[in-house]
Amino acid sequence: MTGARARSTGASGARPPYFPERGSAEYRVASYDLELDYRVGPNRLTGVARLEVIPRVPLDRLALDLGPFRIGKALVDGRAARFRQRRDKLHLTLPRRLPEGEPCTVEVRYSGNPRPLSSPWGGLGWEQLTDGSLVAAQPTGAPSWFPCNDRVQDKARHRISVTTASAYHVVANGRLAGRRSSGATTTWVYEQPEPMAPYLASVQIGRYRSVEVTGAPVPQRLVYPAEAEGRVRHDFGRQGEMIERFAELFGPYPFGAYTVVVADDELEIPVEAQGMSVFGTNHADGARGEERLVAHELAHQWFGNSLTLADWRDIWLHEGFATYAEWLWSEFSGGEPADEHAVRWHGRVSRRPQDLVLSDPGAERIFDDRVYKRGALALHALRRTMGDARFFAMLRAWTDQNRHGSVTTGRFVLFAQAHAHVPVRELLDAWLNRAPLPRLP
The missing domain is CATH 3.30.2010.30 (Zincin-like)
Incomplete structure (x- = not known):
């Protein structure tokens, strides 16, 4: 792929998603309310999930992402809905046709033994530990433990209640809103008011x-x-x-x-x-x-x-920035300056195959180490070009204006150019949309 080029950075929304089997664009979820009862020893989960669903188009049917659980009942606004399960999907036939934009409450009662869902990177989602459990769902493991619209850009409020044996400590996203014990069990209630993508929802249970x-x-x-x-x-x-x-x-x-x-x-x-x-x-x-x-x-x-990517092909917006933060902390805390990290990693990446386009690495390569390091190198190149004052002012404005939202590579390129005093679009095009590794400025 040497010399290959991705499409325009602004076109990511028009391209097929990396995980087309996940999620639906026909509706969005405004909130999840999960009531879970978990027994650690037998790894047994019983759940009631209530979703506030808002159709984007008129709906007669609704598909949720959910692993191989036994479904006890499905309700829509309190009325029973017929359902069937197939390939990690729960298909609901709605009791009535839902018009576009009219919210409804979908309730699913389910039970079973949660287990990680298979992927090119191994099992994803709910996983047993030696004595407890954890959730590590990136990118498509959320359906391993609750019914959801597993689209990364479908961010929603979450309330997560977990009841388990009192010997165990439970952590979930957000603020601990309540904890009460009854007999040998304790119920932990967490509330996450800021919108959250399904894959970022998490439960951790242990002593x-x-x-x-x-x-x-x-x-x-x-x-x-x-x-x-x-x-x-x-x-x-x-x-x-x-x-x-x-x-x-x-x-x-x-x-x-x-x-x-x-x-x-x-x-x-x-x-x-x-x-x-x-x-x-x-x-x-x-x-x-x-x-x-x-x-x-x-x-x-x-x-x-x-700031959550709107499309998994833009994962460098997560991993490149987090890797660059490693270099910045090293620089601040008395370790190697970011410049030395960049020079060393540029040499290492240059010796790797030049067949990865950062803005579209391919679904199975979203966790390729070159996405992390080349993403950080792109940011260092931009910092060298803009200068520290403008570069970090741009980053602060980027996080402020997109707080709790979804972002794309195309939007970042336009944003950086608007805050730069010199042209940077060609620089970023070479780093983000072409396979050969550019030189550091």
């Missing part, structure tokens, strides 16, 4: 200790196995300073609080969720050996969770 951490512009919480406390408190000890620095560079932290869960198991990679990041015990070595990952996952709260 955890939870502490509030001071010294940041927003409340921080660390949740971890008791035996890992020393390592966790040390390795995440500079996170408050990190939040403060990123707020200076990227604009105010976009959510009410930030929670880090260190799961009681080893994980291949950390994963972001909205208002939360999840690490394995192997990422807390007691020597801050993985601090770059702490910076990376934190940066996703701006780039990925508040």
Whole structure:
């Protein structure tokens, strides 16, 4: 593909989606209300999901994304709806025709043993741990535990209630709105008022200790196995300073609080969720050996969770920015400057095959390391061209004007040009839309 070029950066919406089997453009979901009952030992989940659905076109039928659960009942505005299941889809025949724009409440009662959904990157979604569970759903694992419209641009409010044995601590997105115990079980209720893509919804369950951490512009919480406390408190000890620095560079932290869960198991990679990041015990070595990952996952709260791509082909808008945040934290905290990271990684990427177009890498390559590093290099090239003052002013304006919304590569290119004092569209075209690796300015 050397010399290949993607279509215009503004045309991503006209191209077929990477995951056409997921989601529906015929409606949007304004809110999810999930009531879950989970038994850890048998990995048994019973759920009631209520979705506020708003049709974009007149609807007689509705398709939701949902894994292989047993459906007890489906209701639309309180009336029973006929349903059938096929290939991780729940198809509902509506009791009446819904006109465009008229909201309705869809309720699904379901039960079963949640398990990760298969993908080119392994299992995605709800996963059992040695003693507990976690959710890591990016990009298409949300239907492993609740019925949804699994489109990345379909962001909605969430309320998540989880009842489980009282020995376990539950973390979900947003603010802990309530916790009550009854007999041997405890119900945890979380509310996420800011709109959230389905893949960013998360539940973490384990025998955890939870502490509030001071010294940041927003409340921080660390949740971890008791035996890992020393390592966790040390390795995440500079996170408050990190939040403060990123707020200076990227604009105010976009959510009410930030929670880090260190799961009681080893994980291949950390994963972001909205208002939360999840690490394995192997990422807390007691020597801050993985601090770059702490910076990376934190940066996703701006780039990925508040500003969420509208199309998965634009994933560099998440991963390139989060990788560049690693380099910026290194620069700020006394490590290598971003310039040295960029020169080193430019050399490494130049020795890799020149067959990846950053703005359209292909569905199976959205997590290719070149997306991360070349995305960061594109931002460093733009920073060198614009100068620090204009570049970081542009980033702060970008996060402010698109707060809790959806973004595209085309919009970013136009935005950067509007804030630059010199032409940058050709520069970005070479980095984003052509396969050969450009030279650093």
